[in-house]
Amino acid sequence: MTETAVTGRRVGDLLRDWRVRRRLSQMALALEAGVSARHVSFVETGRARPSAEMILQLAERLDVPLRERNRLLLAGGFAPVYGQADLDEAQLGEGNxxxxxxxxxxxxxxxxxxxxxxxxxxxxxxxxxxxxxxxxxxxxxxxxxxxxxxxxxxxxxxxxxxxxxxxxxxxxxxxxxxxxxxxxxxxxxxxxxxxxxxxxxxxxxxxxxxxxxxxxxxxxxxxxxxxxxxxxxxxxxxxxxxxxxxxxxxxxxxxxxxxxxxxxxxxxxx
Incomplete structure (x- = not known):
C-alpha cells in the first residue's frame, strides 16, 4: 500500500497542513517532538518516510484528533491503531x-x-x-x-x-x-x-x-x-x-x- 493509496495525499503533506493549522514552525515542532528540524522537513517534503511511531509522535505534539491520526497512518502506509465504535442505535443498545x-x-x-x-x-x-x-x-x-x-x-x-x-x-x-x-x-x-x-x-x-x-x-x-x-x-x-x-x-x-x-x-x- 502506497502513501497515496487511501487518502490521495502524502503523509508529509498532511502533517504540514496540521503544523500550519497549529501555527508552529518546523523548528518548534521538532523541539516539541524531540527530533531535528531537518528530519521534520524531510518528512514533510517526502525525502524521508516516517515510521508509524514517528507519525504518531508528531500527531501527538500537533494535537491531531484520533480520527485524523488514523488517516495519517493510512497515508503513510500503516494500519490504523485507534478503534471506532458505532454510534447507531443498534450498537448503542442496553449493555453497550x-x-x-x-x-x-x-x-x-x-x-x-x-x-x-x-x-x-x-x-x-x-x-x-x-x-x-x-x-x-x-x-x-x-x-x-x-x-x-x-x-x-x-x-x-x-x-x-x-x-x-x-x-x-x-x-x-x-x-x-x-x-x-x-x-x-x-x-x-x-x-x-x-x-x-x-x-x-x-x-x-x-x-x-x-x-x-x-x-x-x-x-x-x-x-x-x-x-x-x-x-x-x-x-x-x-x-x-x-x-x-x-x-x-x-x-x-x-x-x-x-x-x-x-x-x-x-x-x-x-
Missing amino acids: PVRTALDRLLAAHDPAPALAVDRHWGLVAANRGVGFLLAGLTGELVAPPVNVLRLSLHPDGLAPRIVNLAQWRGHVLHRLGRQAQQTGDPALAALHAELLALPGGEDASAHEEHADLFVPLRLRADGGELTFLSTVTTFGTATDVTLAELAVETFLPADAATAAALRAALPPAP
Missing part, C-alpha cells in the same frame, strides 16, 4: 459500555438538561431535562438526525424562545468557527456557514476570551425566564475515535429561580 457511560453521566446532571453530541453536533443521547427545554417543538428540526446547534439557532427551533439570542448566537458561532478551524473538518465549516446565514443578529461581546465561561442562555418560559450556564465535557483519555469525539453539554441553572423551576417540572422519580 459507551451507552452505559453516557446514560450515567447524563443522569447524574438531572434535572439540569444535559445531552451528548457527536463531532458534528448531532444528538446522540439526552436526559429528561432536554425534553423539558424542547417541549412543544415539532417538525424536521426535532426529527432524527437532530443537529443541536441548528435546532438552537433556527427560527423554527429554539431561537424564538432565547431572550438574548444575539449574544447566544454570537457565542455559538464563535465556538463553532474555532472548532472548524482547529479540526479542519469541512462539515463543521459548512455548518458554520449555514448557521451564520440564519437571522438573529450577533453580539460582538460573545467573542471575548471569557465568553465560553460567562455567556448565559436565557429562555422564555411560562411564568418567567430560565437562565442557564453551559459547560462542555469531553472524554479526555479516550482511545476510541468515536468516544474521543463525543461531548456532553450541560445547562446548569444560573439562579435559584431556574433551579426551582427545574425541580418543580422534573421531580425525582419515585
Whole structure:
C-alpha cells in the first residue's frame, strides 16, 4: 500500500497542513517532538518516510484528533491503531459500555438538561431535562438526525424562545468557527456557514476570551425566564475515535429561580 493509496495525499503533506493549522514552525515542532528540524522537513517534503511511531509522535505534539491520526497512518502506509465504535442505535443498545457511560453521566446532571453530541453536533443521547427545554417543538428540526446547534439557532427551533439570542448566537458561532478551524473538518465549516446565514443578529461581546465561561442562555418560559450556564465535557483519555469525539453539554441553572423551576417540572422519580 502506497502513501497515496487511501487518502490521495502524502503523509508529509498532511502533517504540514496540521503544523500550519497549529501555527508552529518546523523548528518548534521538532523541539516539541524531540527530533531535528531537518528530519521534520524531510518528512514533510517526502525525502524521508516516517515510521508509524514517528507519525504518531508528531500527531501527538500537533494535537491531531484520533480520527485524523488514523488517516495519517493510512497515508503513510500503516494500519490504523485507534478503534471506532458505532454510534447507531443498534450498537448503542442496553449493555453497550459507551451507552452505559453516557446514560450515567447524563443522569447524574438531572434535572439540569444535559445531552451528548457527536463531532458534528448531532444528538446522540439526552436526559429528561432536554425534553423539558424542547417541549412543544415539532417538525424536521426535532426529527432524527437532530443537529443541536441548528435546532438552537433556527427560527423554527429554539431561537424564538432565547431572550438574548444575539449574544447566544454570537457565542455559538464563535465556538463553532474555532472548532472548524482547529479540526479542519469541512462539515463543521459548512455548518458554520449555514448557521451564520440564519437571522438573529450577533453580539460582538460573545467573542471575548471569557465568553465560553460567562455567556448565559436565557429562555422564555411560562411564568418567567430560565437562565442557564453551559459547560462542555469531553472524554479526555479516550482511545476510541468515536468516544474521543463525543461531548456532553450541560445547562446548569444560573439562579435559584431556574433551579426551582427545574425541580418543580422534573421531580425525582419515585
